[in-house]
Amino acid sequence: MYPLADRTAIVTGASRGIGRGIAERLAADGALVAVHYGSDERAARATVAAIEEKGGRAFPFRADLGEPDAVDTFYAGLEAGLAERDAGPGFDILVNNAGASGSGRIHQLTTEVFDRLVAINVKAPLFLIQRGLDRLRDGGRIVNISSAVTKHAFPDSVTYAMTKGAVDTMTLALAKELGPRGITVNAVAPGYIATDMNARRRATPEASAALAALSVFNRLGTPADVADVVAFLVSDDARWITGQYVDVTGGSAL
Template identity: 75%
Template sequence: MTPMARLAGRTAVVTGASRGIGRGIAERLGRDGALVAVHYGNDGDAAAATVAAVEKDGGRAFAFRAELDRPDAVDVFYAALDRGLAGAGAGREVDILVNNAGASGSGRLHQLTPEVFDRLFAVNVKAPLFLVQRALDRFRDGGRIVNVSSLVSRNAYPESVTYSMTKGALDTMTLALAKELGPRGITVNTVAPGYVATDMNARHRTTPEAVAELAALSALGRVGTPQDIADVVAFLASDDARWITGQYLAAGGGTGL
């Protein structure tokens, strides 16, 4: 089976797909043949660029907006998704959901505020859980759910304690959903990136020395790329991963070994 045919006929929804890891995932799933629904929160131009990149590679995609920290986030999300699916000539059924969207930046313990805490849990935990709940009647049996976590859920990271807590909650959600949805053949897995060169992390690589320090954390001696993570997600979204569920896949190039 060629890469373009691997996900032919399937619909993939990728949250936070306008930039960074999410864009890399959207592009890869598009190359594998899926119709890709590119979710974004605020940057419509960046989302349009993701759609253009998918289409340039011969894939199909559309963008839709929903701010995941709003009380009505799930309603807005699926209303916008359904408009996009109809515009693409597709039904409401979904085969792949990648919960990639995330908020960061909580800071250390003495820097925490209830407002930031609530926002991070709303985007990183509440939204993924209720997006899955709402999708149960539209998910085809044999579908795939991939939650994008972080290595900070398994390592002490006091620099952003609330962010770490949200990723730990996401990991636990993966376990519960994998068992809950297993009878339908729906697999649920976590991919946990290490340090990846994205716009969100740009503040950490302001000098060559800073980049070298980050690269040294990996056993492979470099900083990760969105494509490194996208390829792992694409594997989990494919039939090749049909016997893998409830798992935490560390995608950090051997960080911390």
């Protein structure tokens, strides 16, 4: 039973954390997975190796999404990887997972950090979708990784929260725009997940316990908790779901 056996999926920021979990799950469901990474080639190759060890198919490719030529570099690398596997140039699934964080509170902001977060978290997903529309097959799936911070005040990283709010708005607009082609567009919003991105916030047992206590299940989320929801949204079972913000926080702050 491989529901994605005939599909090609792209997962941005798939070298570690949530992205890696998503890549591994989609590969387990049968998809050929393009594992995008920004800088850590070793981690990306580890993701591919983990997929291949379980009989899946994947390949890595690099593009720094904060650079001005990011979209050109991205699709050049993608097309080369697909061609090597006689599987190009179209694809069926795009998961915009790559993201940058750490802007700080309002009095800590710098224009350099602001510009980089906007470039990676907003500009890149938008223009990756735009450039990919002639490659994305009808009936395809787009999943944008948002965040719970768009529904709850998060002054600790105001720019990050702003960028994820933009992702939510983009998701709504594109769901309506692409509906006539049978393409669904949804946003998945994790809460606190046990990944490197929030390692600082759970640096002590007490801090980790406080974050876990936000969930009604009294634990931190895992990449698999998010990946399983993404796998559903890109499957045929989710064909009637689009334009939605899916809370994947374990009932945080209910």
